Amino acid sequence: MSTTKGLEGIVAAESKISSIINDQLTYVGYTIDDLAEHASFEEVVFLLWFKRLPNKNELAKFDEELFENMTISNAIVEHFKSYDIHNVHPMAALRTAISLLGLYDSEADDMSDEANNRKAIRLQAKVAAIVSAFSRIRDGKEVVQPKKGLSYAANFLYMLNGKEPIDLEVEAINKALVLHADHELNASTFTARVCVATLSDIYSGITSAISALKGPLHGGANEAVMNMLLEIGEVDNAIPYIKDKMANKEKIMGMGHRVYKTGDPRAKHLKKMSKELTARHGMEKWYEMSIKIEDYIKEEKGLPANVDFYSASVYHSLGIKHDLYTPIFAMSRFSGWIAHILEQYENNRLIRPRAEYVGPQNQVYVDINKR
Template sequence: MSTMQVYKGLDGIYVDESSICEIDGDRGELYYCGINVKDLARNGTFEETAYLLWHGRLPTQKELDAFSYRLIRNREIPKSLYKFLILFPEDASPIDFMKTAVSYMSSVDKSHEDQSIEAQRRRSNELLARLPLLVAAFHRSRNGHNMIESSRKLGHAANLLYIITGEKPEPEAARALDRYLILLAEHGLNASTFSARVTSSTQSDFFSGVASALGTLKGPLHGGANEDVMKLLLKIEELENVKPVVEDMLAEGKRIPGFGHRVYKVEDPRSVALREFNEEFHSHTRGYHWYDMAKKVEEVVRSKPKFQEKNLYPNVDFYSAPLLYSVGIPLDLFTPMFAVARAAGYSAHLIEQYKNNRLIRPRESYVGPRNLPYVPIDEREEVETQPSY
């Protein structure tokens, strides 16, 4: 019998020190390199946020201009990737395409032997610039539309909307998406960032680290939840259906997407900020429908004793859903939007891991049988038929 203490899901375990992100799960606060994320999202831009995460401080105007210029210059994907795009099934999930395309970037990285921090920052900039293009290329190609050339005049969020929808976005929509990207840019050692760090801790390359992260992000317990929230809102359709639909789900023992968090025991600060930004954006568009419905879902869900007793509040994915949908992001591009944002955080963590690496290799406590003999195959007893794979 093992006597090891097991921390299933690594719940509450600290595996390293980091200067990137601080989460106060009891007070519901989140800081990027010491700056409250709500201040950043109200006042800053995604470009500034990425710079902050990679350098540990906000840029000066001159630094930001140079950084943004490089980001714009990097808005192109290797031509050979288009061949890949054609081969990909049209009904594939867009996040699968992103993951595969990022993995391919390892093979076309001409300076792959350069593992300096400067080279990792250069790759980070390329990644940030290219992910929107990958999402847009996949989305437009499956709909039989040509790829839109990026605008050098638009910032990151505005250009992202432009190349997906083909229309120059309203400033309010671009600002709402920019704020979403800032809020989602980083969140400590969440499952996908941890995957990235595990991969890079073997001294594997930068893009392999990001590909690992994207595979992890895809799951419904992580980055897939924003899409599930919107599916729920679409299924509910009208305000009067909220209560019966939610109560049916709970009676069937289903989880409500967009509620609960491993770290926050009070409301997720990003959810608080997203409520404010939804409010602001929808006061401009006057299209409150999905946001109103989300608020009603929250009211019904939070009135349930289980959600109060277990501190299950809306998380970042909950109010992301009406915001993304209302600015014009197609439903199955919600998780890719999360990836576009979190790429800033993945890059910061990869840079930090390469700077001070130690192979990540936890252990497990063995609970299986011990000291069994090797039985020759013709002496083994018949057991219930097992599948032959």
């Protein structure tokens, strides 16, 4: 029996959702460059779930359904208020809140296609409300309800900050959501598929995916990048800091990617947004620092930046608290997780790999008095 550590290079499923071929990421055959430049996040969600782009009427109906479900019950709000919210990581709060949603959903165990599609809408809409509500409650502020006529990206920023965002800020969040929406069989997506392959419900699948994304080797990388930039402090400190890290063989977060050889195709879009947003808000040093680090590591190690590297300075320039970076990643990736869960249900087979045993053999039980 041959084994591959971390399942690297192993093809574990067939999918029509996204692909990574020759360092090009596509969603249902559309390149990420095409979608990042032209599509709204709502169009991308529809594309991932239904395997085609919506027409004008379909998109209007889809937008309306998302808006109508973009609120959370008082039970979730009171839940957030019931514990020491300042000592709870937002990803832990999100994980628990999604599980709670399943308790209050009368259709939670209805496995029909129609019910699952309705739950998909509710989940994608409510995650934006949950993340923003958690942040505001933690800051001692009132929860803000979504505003009709705003896009998904704009409404998230509106519910988070209590004021309508400018166009550049909406563009940045929309691009970030599009770029993070799906990424083939990454760790959290695979976790979701393994979970629902047992025919568990969609809330269980999403909760398990959130748990996987919470880890710093997956969703937490952009938060770690911003912490690094803050630790560096000034542009002139960047290279000495990185040299010291490399001398100590410490990992530089946000650089390189397991499945891309020539570079993450998503990074350039957030790099551009980082340049524009940091300039708009007088925070150019974070972009300049990032450029210096990327250029140096690319030259020394041949590792270009990945999508997490520039998303850090994008979110920071928007005034978003650093521990919300991963929940925003999750908010986007809900669309991909749901797409994969629905696809798994369509042609399900229990996912049950084997393990190669490498422990001791031929042991004989010894009475406890003789050990």
